[in-house]
Amino acid sequence: MPQPDRPDEFSLIAKVFAPLSAEAPGAFGLTDDAALFAPGEGMEIVLTVDAIVEGVHFLSSDPADSVAQKLLRVNLSDLAAKGATPRGYLLVTSWRADTTLAWIEGFADGLRRDQKTFGIALWGGDTVSTPGPLNFSLTAIGEVPRGKMLRRSGARIGDDLYVSGTIGDGALGLAAAEGRLVGALEDVRSLIDRYRCPQPRTALGSRLVGLASAALDVSDGLMADLGHLCETSGVGARIEASLVPLSPAASRAVDANSSWFGTALTGGDDYELLFAASPANAARIAAVATESGVAVTRIGTVVSREEGVHAVDSQGSPLAFGQLGFKHF
Numbered sequence: 001m002p003q004p005d006r007p008d009e010f011s012l013i014a015k016v017f018a019p020l021s022a023e024a025p026g027a028f029g030l031t032d033d034a035a036l037f038a039p040g041e042g043m044e045i046v047l048t049v050d051a052i053v054e055g056v057h058f059l060s061s062d063p064a065d066s067v068a069q070k071l072l073r074v075n076l077s078d079l080a081a082k083g084a085t086p087r088g089y090l091l092v093t094s095w096r097a098d099t100t101l102a103w104i105e106g107f108a109d110g111l112r113r114d115q116k117t118f119g120i121a122l123w124g125g126d127t128v129s130t131p132g133p134l135n136f137s138l139t140a141i142g143e144v145p146r147g148k149m150l151r152r153s154g155a156r157i158g159d160d161l162y163v164s165g166t167i168g169d170g171a172l173g174l175a176a177a178e179g180r181l182v183g184a185l186e187d188v189r190s191l192i193d194r195y196r197c198p199q200p201r202t203a204l205g206s207r208l209v210g211l212a213s214a215a216l217d218v219s220d221g222l223m224a225d226l227g228h229l230c231e232t233s234g235v236g237a238r239i240e241a242s243l244v245p246l247s248p249a250a251s252r253a254v255d256a257n258s259s260w261f262g263t264a265l266t267g268g269d270d271y272e273l274l275f276a277a278s279p280a281n282a283a284r285i286a287a288v289a290t291e292s293g294v295a296v297t298r299i300g301t302v303v304s305r306e307e308g309v310h311a312v313d314s315q316g317s318p319l320a321f322g323q324l325g326f327k328h329f
């Protein structure tokens with residue numbers, strides 16, 4: 001049923017979305033056909049896009065602001081993984097006739113808060129109606145020194161492998177949200193929060209330029225994404241499972257039921273950075289971790305392609321996982 005309080009699309013853009021462009025002069029208050037952006041001297045533009053669909057990537061019952069924040073943050077995570085500093089974004093929103101103005105305003109409020117956190121603004125986009133599920137597409141734009149974008153392809157045998165933050169909270173948070181993981185209320189809440197609201201490592205990512213030999217962000221699961229990095233680089237990897245950093249809440253879940261450890265290493269939605277770097281850069285990596293306020297942990301070593309991509313326990317025995325991360329259809 002159409003919502004009588006909802007303005008038409010032009011008014012929606014003017015009222016709800018144009019204020020999100022206020023900090024970007026090149027967006028012209030969303031009144032023109034296109035936006036302008038001049039990258040800094042010696043910089044290249046880095047682009048990434050993600051789309052999400054109601055019922056597939058988020059639930060109808062999810063809070064509107066957290067849906068918007070997750071959409072923005074997964075894109076910022078990709079920029080961080082490429083060493084780029086985020087500058088702005090383009091947004092396509094598709095609203096159903098029964099979407100309330102309050103929901104749309106909640107969505108915009110999530111964006112407004114994150115724009116402040118990450119120092120970016122809305123540059124443009126489109127707003128359409130849909131008879132189907134809500135769906136959104138966001139293109140994030142950042143910049144990186146010319147020729148310096150971190151690629152998946154540069155890992156070399158003998159490099160150290162590192163992750164930022166903690167691993168597994170996304171997958172355990174989803175399990176908690178679905179009622180499959182039970183524990184202390186505080187732990188359940190903190191895991192669900194990590195699942196709903198990832199922390200893109202933008203401050204760390206830009207500082208890894210010139211230090212990391214290859215990087216990506218963990219979205220499909222640590223082992224699966226490590227496989228992607230190794231495949232592109234033509235190498236293998238050995239992860240020392242006991243080194244993989246877990247949050248206090250994830251540690252307690254694993255202590256209560258060790259099968260959650262496999263979920264932590266293979267589940268998705270962590271949005272932490274996974275990168276390779278020469279052992280010669282270890283001290284500088286520790287320094288940029290401190291500067292950016294993000295924990296960085298060495299979890300393994302790049303080995304030859306023939307040795308494959310695997311994790312070992314503290315005795316050096318290989319670990320088997322039921323599935324290598326979340327598979328996309």
Ligand SMILES: [Mg+2]
Binds near residue numbers: 078081216217219
């Ligand atoms: Mg990615």
